[in-house]
Amino acid sequence: MTTFIQFCSPEWLQRCLRATVLAVAAAVAVPALVQAQGVTATLDNAASTERLIAEFGGWIGNHHDADQLITTLRSGRPTATAGAASREPATGALGYGEVRLALKLAQGALAQQGVAYPDAAQLQAALHGGVLHTAQGEQTLEGVLPLKAQGTGWATMADRYGLTTEDMLPPPGKPVVVKRLMEPSAKAKAKAGAKGKAKTSAKAKSSPKGKAGAKSGVKKATGKATKAASSKAKPAAAKK
Numbered sequence: 001m002t003t004f005i006q007f008c009s010p011e012w013l014q015r016c017l018r019a020t021v022l023a024v025a026a027a028v029a030v031p032a033l034v035q036a037q038g039v040t041a042t043l044d045n046a047a048s049t050e051r052l053i054a055e056f057g058g059w060i061g062n063h064h065d066a067d068q069l070i071t072t073l074r075s076g077r078p079t080a081t082a083g084a085a086s087r088e089p090a091t092g093a094l095g096y097g098e099v100r101l102a103l104k105l106a107q108g109a110l111a112q113q114g115v116a117y118p119d120a121a122q123l124q125a126a127l128h129g130g131v132l133h134t135a136q137g138e139q140t141l142e143g144v145l146p147l148k149a150q151g152t153g154w155a156t157m158a159d160r161y162g163l164t165t166e167d168m169l170p171p172p173g174k175p176v177v178v179k180r181l182m183e184p185s186a187k188a189k190a191k192a193g194a195k196g197k198a199k200t201s202a203k204a205k206s207s208p209k210g211k212a213g214a215k216s217g218v219k220k221a222t223g224k225a226t227k228a229a230s231s232k233a234k235p236a237a238a239k240k
Contacts, residue, residue: 048096049067053070068085073094073102075093076094083123104168105154110122
């Protein structure tokens, strides 16, 4: 039984904090479920898979192999004929956060053995257990997934493989930028109004009615000028 002194010890509190953080890390990557008209829709599956591929694809080998392995761990069913993706996970299907923790712990287990970029057999040994062949010799690994299936916590495995809480946390994502529509300023409104008036005036001039109006205006002005000249000419003739 845990005594009060053990409960208050910094080491015990640190273990509890790490376990809590890893539990949250395992949960936050699980896609949200939304109820819409009685249909449960799973959101962000593809995006979550792509994030894992972006983080672990180079370490696993390539995009295709990473996609197959993540799909296997997510579904609990083999999706390949060889390698880690050809074995059924001892844990059954995992959430996205749990998949990430399993891969991160496998990285730590292999790093302890001096393996930075594993081949298919080495990755299989780290995840499912088995004999690991390295340049230094052979080493039997229990496997991250069998250990988890037996009840070993993520935090306990992180301690075993020399990983800190910071190592286990997911990398920060890109912030979501929300574009806001700004109201037009007074100058912009005035400019838009002036453009609108200019367009209206141009249309009026180019229309048949506008042209007819302009012609009639010219005729009226010509008539007035003729009448004025005629009235001036009559008094001059009378004087003679």
